[in-house]
Amino acid sequence: PEYLSKPIKNICCIGAGYVGGPTCSIIAYKCPHIQVNVVDLSQERINAWNSPNIPIYEPGLNEIVQKCIGKNLHFTTKVEECIEKADIIFISVNTPTKTYGVGLGRAPDLTYVESAARTISKVAKTSKIIVEKSTVPVKAAESITNMLKSNHQPNVEFQVLSNPEFLAEGTAINDLLKPDRILIGGDNNEKGKWAIGQLSSVYENWVEKSLIITTNTWSSELSKLAANAMLAQRISSVNSISAICEASGADIEHVSRAIGFDTRIGNKFLQASVGFGGSCFQKDINNLIYLCENLNLKEVAEYWHQVLVINDYQKKRFVDKIVKCLFNTLNNKKITLLGFAFKKNTGDTRESAAIQICKYFLDEGALITVLDPKVEYEQMILELSNPQLNLPIEMVKRKVQLCSTDVIEACKGSHALVVCTEWDIFKTYDYKGIYEIMQKPAHIFDGRLILDHEQLISIGFHVEAVGKKLNN
Numbered sequence: 001p002e003y004l005s006k007p008i009k010n011i012c013c014i015g016a017g018y019v020g021g022p023t024c025s026i027i028a029y030k031c032p033h034i035q036v037n038v039v040d041l042s043q044e045r046i047n048a049w050n051s052p053n054i055p056i057y058e059p060g061l062n063e064i065v066q067k068c069i070g071k072n073l074h075f076t077t078k079v080e081e082c083i084e085k086a087d088i089i090f091i092s093v094n095t096p097t098k099t100y101g102v103g104l105g106r107a108p109d110l111t112y113v114e115s116a117a118r119t120i121s122k123v124a125k126t127s128k129i130i131v132e133k134s135t136v137p138v139k140a141a142e143s144i145t146n147m148l149k150s151n152h153q154p155n156v157e158f159q160v161l162s163n164p165e166f167l168a169e170g171t172a173i174n175d176l177l178k179p180d181r182i183l184i185g186g187d188n189n190e191k192g193k194w195a196i197g198q199l200s201s202v203y204e205n206w207v208e209k210s211l212i213i214t215t216n217t218w219s220s221e222l223s224k225l226a227a228n229a230m231l232a233q234r235i236s237s238v239n240s241i242s243a244i245c246e247a248s249g250a251d252i253e254h255v256s257r258a259i260g261f262d263t264r265i266g267n268k269f270l271q272a273s274v275g276f277g278g279s280c281f282q283k284d285i286n287n288l289i290y291l292c293e294n295l296n297l298k299e300v301a302e303y304w305h306q307v308l309v310i311n312d313y314q315k316k317r318f319v320d321k322i323v324k325c326l327f328n329t330l331n332n333k334k335i336t337l338l339g340f341a342f343k344k345n346t347g348d349t350r351e352s353a354a355i356q357i358c359k360y361f362l363d364e365g366a367l368i369t370v371l372d373p374k375v376e377y378e379q380m381i382l383e384l385s386n387p388q389l390n391l392p393i394e395m396v397k398r399k400v401q402l403c404s405t406d407v408i409e410a411c412k413g414s415h416a417l418v419v420c421t422e423w424d425i426f427k428t429y430d431y432k433g434i435y436e437i438m439q440k441p442a443h444i445f446d447g448r449l450i451l452d453h454e455q456l457i458s459i460g461f462h463v464e465a466v467g468k469k470l471n472n
């Protein structure tokens with residue numbers, strides 16, 4: 001058939017976010033023979049991609065964008081025009097969690113996926129391969145196939161593939177250039193196999209063929225949810241052990257190191273912390289729990305729900321200890337938060353642990369100064385104005401300040417420093433100088449285990465760290 005010989009010359013990606021932007025920049029960089037158009041409804045986001053200040057901070061990304069932009073990489077709001085020209089269309093739009101529901105899980109909201117699919121259906125005049133890049137529920141490809149039938153022209157065919165993205169923010173460029181694997185799910189028939197081969201041929205420009213795994217569509221969709229659920233579960237497992245350490249006198253860093261030597265366990269992702277954040281883990285576990293409930297797998301749903309329960313508990317436990325150490329009241333006390341982003345090397349604050357921690361502090365009457373090199377004030381205030389936190393916006397603006405880099409200003413008169421993000425720069429501060437300008441007793445609460453606790457204690461600080469019982 002005619003379609004078998006068609007080489008891929010043009011890719012369109014719907015959604016210029018944390019996934020669409022970096023993924024397509026790498027495709028453009030590695031495939032100079034392919035025109036890559038990244039489209040978005042947000043003019044502001046597209047303008048930012050076309051400016052020297054690209055909208056997301058990701059080490060190494062800006063350099064790659066600047067190399068390709070205007071050549072074979074384009075960011076535009078001309079969604080329809082770009083869809084029409086494309087051989088392959090990535091759907092890389094946001095899939096947030098619905099805020100309501102009856103069981104333990106929460107369904108993902110597929111509004112944006114549907115809207116993208118309907119636009120494709122309306123404007124496509126030739127057959128296309130549609131790639132589900134967004135994280136979606138199992139069987140979403142089936143729904144997308146049906147959505148694509150909404151308005152399509154005669155003789156136009158769509159092959160829907162699942163190709164979940166496994167990049168981690170903060171290391172996205174390395175993850176995209178050297179992926180552990182590329183997963184492609186599709187139909188097990190002639191056209192399905194052809195479509196998988198076409199998408200695979202794009203990745204083969206820089207990824208070894210043996211790392212490109214193909215499965216049926218549902219397995220691919222479920223693998224993404226399972227991978228994130230297991231990563232998050234690992235964090236909750238370590239954090240649950242950190243609670244035992246604090247209570248017993250064992251040291252979580254020693255325990256993590258010891259268990260990490262076991263090759264079946266491995267030594268990555270074993271750091272205790274204030275709990276995981278980010279736009280994916282909680283959302284994807286909610287998605288998985290919702291799926292279990294729909295499949296009448298109540299015990300399995302409860303099992304995964306515990307990962308979220310422990311994550312919330314870890315933040316509450318951390319704050320409870322802070323309140324206790326500060327003589328059971330935070331009222332009008334200045335607290336300096338080191339970090340607001342959900343992890344280092346990103347400016348992303350979605351579902352950051354710092355948000356819930358700030359909520360607890362504000363409920364206790366604290367005044368907060370946040371120090372974060374990449375987070376913007378408006379963004380931070382927006383996170384804290386989330387109706388679910390139930391914090392009056394005027395109060396938030398009055399009580400929460402942001403200092404990007406001014407350490408002295410951030411720490412002056414503060415009762416406690418609280419490490420929420422593991423930014424490397426926090427390790428380099430002059431803590432002797434900081435001690436001098438703080439209220440006494442001066443406290444440090446290390447929620448990421450990045451500081452030298454012995455040294456801080458010798459300066460005079462009272463130090464508490466997740467998973468440790470320190471000799472203050």
Ligand code: NAD
Binds near residue numbers: 039
């Ligand atoms: P994002 O919110 O940063 O970007 C999504 C973009 O899609 C937005 O800019 C939005 O304006 C645009 N959009 C929505 N509907 C549109 C439409 N109909 N037409 C054109 N543009 C539209 O989201 P993200 O972080 O890039 O995540 C996208 C998907 O990838 C999600 O499903 C997420 O779960 C998944 N994912 C995210 C990560 C991550 O680290 N952020 C990693 C792997 C997978």
